[in-house]
Amino acid sequence: xxILGIDEVGxxxxxxxxxxxxxxxxxxxxEWVEELRDSKKLSAKKRExxxxxxxxxxxxxxxxxxxxxxxxxxxxxxxxxxxxSRAVKSVQGLHAPFSQIVIDGKVNFxxxxxxxxxxxxxxxxxxxxxxxxAASIIAKVARDRYMTELxxxxxxxxxEQHVGYGTAKHMTAINxxxxxxxxxKSFEPIRSMVGFSRAGSxxxxxxxxxxxxxxxxxxxxxxxxxxxxxxxxxxxxxxxxEIDIVSVRERQIYFTEVKYRKDDLRGGGLAAVDKRKxxxxxxxxxxxxxxxxxxxxxxEPLLAVADVAGDDYIVKEWLEIN
Numbered sequence: 241x242x243i244l245g246i247d248e249v250g251x252x253x254x255x256x257x258x259x260x261x262x263x264x265x266x267x268x269x270x271e272w273v274e275e276l277r278d279s280k281k282l283s284a285k286k287r288e289x290x291x292x293x294x295x296x297x298x299x300x301x302x303x304x305x306x307x308x309x310x311x312x313x314x315x316x317x318x319x320x321x322x323x324x325s326r327a328v329k330s331v332q333g334l335h336a337p338f339s340q341i342v343i344d345g346k347v348n349f350x351x352x353x354x355x356x357x358x359x360x361x362x363x364x365x366x367x368x369x370x371x372x373x374a375a376s377i378i379a380k381v382a383r384d385r386y387m388t389e390l391x392x393x394x395x396x397x398x399x400e401q402h403v404g405y406g407t408a409k410h411m412t413a414i415n416x417x418x419x420x421x422x423x424x425k426s427f428e429p430i431r432s433m434v435g436f437s438r439a440g441s442x443x444x445x446x447x448x449x450x451x452x453x454x455x456x457x458x459x460x461x462x463x464x465x466x467x468x469x470x471x472x473x474x475x476x477x478x479x480x481x482e483i484d485i486v487s488v489r490e491r492q493i494y495f496t497e498v499k500y501r502k503d504d505l506r507g508g509g510l511a512a513v514d515k516r517k518x519x520x521x522x523x524x525x526x527x528x529x530x531x532x533x534x535x536x537x538x539x540e541p542l543l544a545v546a547d548v549a550g551d552d553y554i555v556k557e558w559l560e561i562n
Contacts, residue, residue: 242267242299244331244338245371246324246349249279249379251316253404254414254430255397255423256387258311258319260304261379262327263294264336265371270297276373278366279380291381294374301374302330303382309530312426312436324349327375342369344376394420418481420523421530456500457484459553460546467558469494481524485546493539495525496558500548518543518561 242264250258265273272293279287295301304326311319324343328350331338341358343349344365350356365372384403391400397413397420404410404422406429414423414430425436454475461471464487472493473486485496497517525541547556 241340242336242338243369243371244328244341245365245369245373245375246327246341247344247366247372247376247379248320248323249376249383250404251320253424254406254410254427255399255404255420256308256390257383258306258316258323259379259383259386260320260323260327261375261377261382262300262302262304262324262331263371263374263378264299264301264331264338265374266297266299269370272297273370273374276370276377278364278373279376281367282377284384287377287381287384290374290377294378298374300331300334300336301378302327302334303379304328304330308422308424309533312424312531315426320347321349325353328355342372344372390422394422418523419527421527425531455553456498456546456548459548459555460485460496460498460558463546463555463558464494464496476528481520481527483521483524483528486528488536488539491539492542493529493536494542494544494560495521495528496544496546497521498546498548500553 245263245265246260248258248260250256272290275286275290276294282290304323306314306319306323306326310322314322328341339358340360341350341355342365343359343361344363346361346363348356348359348361350359362369362372366376367373387403388400391398396417398409399422401407402410411429414433419425419430419434423430425431425434430436457474461474464485465471467489469487469489471485471487473483476483476486483495484498485494487494487496521543525543529536529541542560543562544558544560546558548554549556
């Protein structure tokens, strides 16, 4: 009787994907099967070794992924169901037969599906049922590798060390650098920090109380409208990044930084966009596009700066900078 073992990794971290593993082992268990146990009880080196053995020696293996963005949209409970379904479908695509499904824990994430009747849930199954142990190992290794690759893109967070969990080092980095698109905005304490609202998976913008800033943005918004832009966001702010104006023209989406100067003595607006500011703008655009991928994902994002000057708030120039 072939068992399909199911286990998840990444339910609790503040960043990164949720991953569910699914494994069918040979019925005549090879010797290496005895080495399998809960991935948390194995060293990283041992997990890597066993991962390769499982992928080569198992009858079938599969992984189900749910990204941080998707998890924020649907919530953790639905994310677990989605990831489990994807892992099982991956195995089914290999046409490997099984007669029983064992899921670690107390919740049947396949409830309401055609496979519900084949499922047994079992607390601590990741250490009691070898197929579930194998599932926990391949899911853990796959997710850890993903987080290590993510650390190369966002080295300031140390993802390769804590793999997204809320360690003291991770929280210190969040407080210093803000969040990145891989952080889960629906998880506390990030949820409270950014004012997350599940409706549309967005961060609600906060109002700017600066009169000068508002009048400068008004002038640029009017300028862009006159040049056939559609304004879709004004003064979009979170505790970690801000975008003065977001506009759309044809199939391009523009992110405009507004720079006001009272006179011509300090140079144009472009001069105010140094490397540090440009990096902040790029980060803000990446976050915005990640969380509005469904609506604006097909558009080309472009950075721009608007130079506003004088008591009359005249738009001296508007320049694309990428």
